[in-house]
Amino acid sequence: MTESTRPAKKAPMREVLAEAAFQLFLDRGFEQTTVDDIVARAGVGRRSFFRYFPSKEDAVFPDHERCLADVTAFLDGADGGDPVGTVCDAARLVLRMYAANPEFSVQRYRLTREVPGLRTYELSVVRRYERTMTGYLRARFARERDGALRAEVIAASVVAAHNNGLRSWLRSGGEGDPYEAVDHALGMVRGVWGSADERARPAAAEEDVIVMVAPKGAPMWQVVQRIESAFGEG
């Protein structure tokens, strides 16, 4: 942020290190690259690296800490609308980070698939997003039966849906609109778990009823799809 006062060409040290590291990981392989290699390329001392990144793995995912902070801040500041929709919107903040730099995101995806240590690291990061969402939902469902259980299942569903859409986009080489696949996937979760229209509907409408008719042998998710259209969504 304060970097904007510096000459335009001089990137912040953290960015310089992350870029040097990533280029070396691509060129030589993650395991074969040492921190010494990275700082030599970036032209700084060894201690500078560890000032910005606790480990080599962290340098591969330099934006997640900020994004986690964004997600947390977003959920902390969310109003009382549909909890599931809110968490889906939080997931879109994560997508925004990937979408901001398609080429880097695709290269990193390929690198991560090849390096078990990076996959494990990524799992931990994903788990932190999930826990943040679970915490938000648990608070929202605090007074409801099975609220904590529902919070965990919904957060896991939102994360799985987000990752499904994100992965489709990354596998395609980052072509096209990443929000399309992710919003479609999140829409499925909202359809199943979200309130119909908790916020928009006037209080009197609580008395409204819908009548839904479906083949009794239909799978439950299909039934839910029909209800969804009865509610006038999707």
Added chain:
Amino acid sequence: MTESTRPAKKAPMREVLAEAAFQLFLDRGFEQTTVDDIVARAGVGRRSFFRYFPSKEDAVFPDHERCLADVTAFLDGADGGDPVGTVCDAARLVLRMYAANPEFSVQRYRLTREVPGLRTYELSVVRRYERTMTGYLRARFARERDGALRAEVIAASVVAAHNNGLRSWLRSGGEGDPYEAVDHALGMVRGVWGSADERARPAAAEEDVIVMVAPKGAPMWQVVQRIESAFGEG
């Protein structure tokens, strides 16, 4: 298996090593215990340890490989019944492993919460169960719209529900029936995602209809609960 021909008191080497390791982890801490400490306590050579366990972490979860194999075999051999119910039954196989030794499971849970490396390891293991379940569901949903997406979201939901129930039981110190909380949690997922009774119902019943009436402002999951009881489940 072949161990049964040995004198009853002589535990298999793998078990001896896992027990020695776990006792040391409890006594001295995970990080403070070396592989040399473990083999010294077990009275074997250093290479014996690595023959059975690729790492210290693996010795903390000695049963997961077998359990993963059990889950895979179970899903490979499953008939064409309700896919979501089948995956829930697979999750119960994981619970069975924890339930077989409550004291060990509770101690390990406490140890894992204290050691970041073990939590990360556990995340990887959980992810492998999830992927196995996803693979099964994806095959079952192969010809359906959004089948792969649904497979991932359902597998994530089943794992989250299982872990929610399991954790309740572990937190309680392993008292009572672990299946109660887990089956309750899995029941929620089945209610939302499972077929109503795909297998039991005769073909003609496809024509049956149910009529469901609910307040239009009700959250979707409550609507689903009502449908569930209309289907005569739960």
